[in-house]
Amino acid sequence: MQALAKVLVVDDDAVVGRSFDRVLTDKGYDVSTAMNGQEALNKFAGGHHDVVFTDIKMPGMNGIEVAQRIKQSSPRTPVVVVTGYGTPTAEAEAAAIGVSEFLHKPLLPETIEEIMDRLMRKPEVEEKEAEAATAAEEKTASRGLGRTLKNIGLFFAAPFIGLAYFIAFPFIGLGMLLWHGVTALRHRSATK
Amino acid sequence: MKKLYVHPLPVRIWHWINASSVVSLILTGVQIRYVGLIDVMSLELAVSLHNWIGFLLLGNFFLWLSFYLFSGKIGTYHPELSPKKYYAEAWRQVRYYGWGIFRGAPNPHHISPGNKFNPLQKVSYQIIMLLVLPAQIVTGVLLWDVERFSSTVTLLGGVRVVDTVHVLIFIFFAGFLFIHVYLATLGHTASAHIKAMFTGYEETDDEPGAAEPERDTKEARPLVVAPMVSTQLH
Numbered sequence: 057m058q059a060l061a062k063v064l065v066v067d068d069d070a071v072v073g074r075s076f077d078r079v080l081t082d083k084g085y086d087v088s089t090a091m092n093g094q095e096a097l098n099k100f101a102g103g104h105h106d107v108v109f110t111d112i113k114m115p116g117m118n119g120i121e122v123a124q125r126i127k128q129s130s131p132r133t134p135v136v137v138v139t140g141y142g143t144p145t146a147e148a149e150a151a152a153i154g155v156s157e158f159l160h161k162p163l164l165p166e167t168i169e170e171i172m173d174r175l176m177r178k179p180e181v182e183e184k185e186a187e188a189a190t191a192a193e194e195k196t197a198s199r200g201l202g203r204t205l206k207n208i209g210l211f212f213a214a215p216f217i218g219l220a221y222f223i224a225f226p227f228i229g230l231g232m233l234l235w236h237g238v239t240a241l242r243h244r245s246a247t248k
Numbered sequence: 249m250k251k252l253y254v255h256p257l258p259v260r261i262w263h264w265i266n267a268s269s270v271v272s273l274i275l276t277g278v279q280i281r282y283v284g285l286i287d288v289m290s291l292e293l294a295v296s297l298h299n300w301i302g303f304l305l306l307g308n309f310f311l312w313l314s315f316y317l318f319s320g321k322i323g324t325y326h327p328e329l330s331p332k333k334y335y336a337e338a339w340r341q342v343r344y345y346g347w348g349i350f351r352g353a354p355n356p357h358h359i360s361p362g363n364k365f366n367p368l369q370k371v372s373y374q375i376i377m378l379l380v381l382p383a384q385i386v387t388g389v390l391l392w393d394v395e396r397f398s399s400t401v402t403l404l405g406g407v408r409v410v411d412t413v414h415v416l417i418f419i420f421f422a423g424f425l426f427i428h429v430y431l432a433t434l435g436h437t438a439s440a441h442i443k444a445m446f447t448g449y450e451e452t453d454d455e456p457g458a459a460e461p462e463r464d465t466k467e468a469r470p471l472v473v474a475p476m477v478s479t480q481l482h
Contacts, residue, residue, distance in 0.1 A: 166353035173356075208317060210326045215378040217327040218371035221334055228335050229342065 061176055062086045062103070066096040066110040066122055067138075076109060079165045080172060082243060093117025100126055105133065107175050112139040112146060120146065124153045134175045138163065251449045254364045256321070262312045263445055269305040273298060274422050281415065302388050309381060323362060325374055338367040349434065359450050376424070380417055387414040 063085045065076040073089030080087045088105075090096035092114055100108065108126055112119035123135045134156040139146065142160045150158050157171055255263075279286055279294040289297075316322050328334040340356040345368075349355075357366035365373060387410050390397045394407055404410055435441040436451060444450045 164351055164353055166348050166351065170354055170356065207322045207326070211317065211322050212378065214325050214327040214374040217329070218374040219379065221331065221338075221371050222375065224331075225335075225338065229339070232335075232339055 060084060060086050061106040061172075062088070063172070064088055064090065064096060064099060064105040064108045066090045066093065066108065066114070066119065068092060068111065068114045072111070076168065079168050082239070083169060083172065085172065093119070093122040096122050097125055101129070107172065108133060108135045109138055110135065112137060113141055120149050120153065123150060123155050127153050127155075136171060136175070250452050252359060252361060252452055253448050254359060254361050254450045255445060255448045256315075256319075257448065258311070258315045258319075260445060260448060262308055262315070265308045266305065266312070269301050269308065270421055270425070272301045273305065274418065274425070276301065277418050299392055302385075302392065306385050306389070309385060312377070324364060325370075325377070327374065328367065328370070334367060338371075341366045341368050359452055364450075380420065384414065384417040384421070387411075387417070 061084075063076070063080055065073045065087060067073055067089070068091050070089075070091065073087075073091075077087040077089065088099060090099050093116055096108070096110065097117075099105075108123070110119040110122045119137055119139070123137060126133060126135055131154070135153075136157040136159060137146075137150045137155050138159045138161060140161040142158065147158050156175060159167070159171070276289075276294045276298040279288055280291065280298060283291045283294075316325060328337075337356075344353060344356050347353075355366075390401050390404070390410050391407070391414060394401055401407055401410055432441045432445075433439070435444075440451055
């Protein structure tokens with residue numbers, strides 16, 4: 057996950073914006089909200105955003121139009137449509153614009169985190185795929201003995217490395233639980 | 249729902265031979281261990297079956313090993329060399345198994361032909377297939393003909409030590425079977441992963457929320473997310 061990636065949430069229901077804010081701020085994202093399409097476009101034009109979540113049904117400009125205008129001005133920015141009224145037509149329109157995800161309410165916090173993780177990983181994944189393709193080409197060009205030996209070495213080293221991970225896992229797990237607990241307590245005292 | 253060809257035919261054949269061998273070895277092993285208490289078959293027959301099936305498992309293991317070493321699928325069992333990355337991914341998987349799965353969250357691991365195991369499965373199978381199973385095979389062969397391998401048995405601490413290791417691993421495998429079968433039922437349907445082990449195709453759904461019902465009025469619309477991360481509102 058990239059720290060301080062900027063997320064814009066567009067929904068005329070302020071509670072929705074606050075809920076996204078609560079979930080994603082905890083995860084290190086910088087969340088800003090807009091209550092309508094025009095405000096969203098102004099905010100988007102005023103500063104770089106890494107991901108945009110938008111509702112469909114809003115007064116004035118609807119979410120599909122917001123998504124379309126954002127994709128026109130910044131085709132590489134992922135836009136996620138979140139709606140309680142997902143019709144096949146709306147979904148088809150969204151797909152034609154090139155939105156990354158079309159989600160139906162209600163959403164779990166975990167789902168939002170998962171989507172964000174996936175979207176933020178995408179450029180990394182594409183880069184890795186390109187690297188893997190290059191590596192595959194190199195491999196076919198020179199199927200070296202060294203590479204085979206390295207593969208076999210890694211294969212037989214795997215259970216020992218795995219065993220080390222396994223033994224350390226309870227300690228790492230307890231540490232992570234502790235960290236989550238402390239973060240939750242801090243968040244709780246900050247919201248009081 | 250997409251279909252991905254994840255389990256090649258040799259792996260499926262190996263899997264089912266291995267599964268039936270392990271179950272048969274556990275059953276005959278229990279009979280050998282508890283002769284007098286359990287009398288389903290004679291000790292001689294149990295020992296003979298145990299030996300034959302043991303050699304079948306040994307041969308099958310080398311088929312598995314050859315397939316992964318020489319088919320280009322060796323990466324399936326390669327370790328993750330970055331502990332930071334491994335624990336981050338493993339932690340997400342633990343959270344999913346311990347929490348998210350009960351709340352309908354999507355599986356953080358996206359299966360693909362080159363990456364079919366999640367981080368927890370990967371480490372488990374690396375240890376089981378390349379450490380635990382070979383140890384069980386070696387101790388089994390030593391116990392099969394103690395006299396022939398007497399010097400090795402002595403070197404390892406004697407028959408009691410070798411036998412204890414063999415029985416402990418047998419207990420481990422008996423327990424692992426239950427976990428394995430339980431986890432195999434956690435696909436999108438209870439039989440999805442089991443079916444995939446026959447057909448080779450895993451079905452994946454990469455669209456979280458797609459199954460949520462449509463809603464008709466703005467007033468009836470629920471919150472997008474719960475006010476607290478740990479609470480779900482509908």
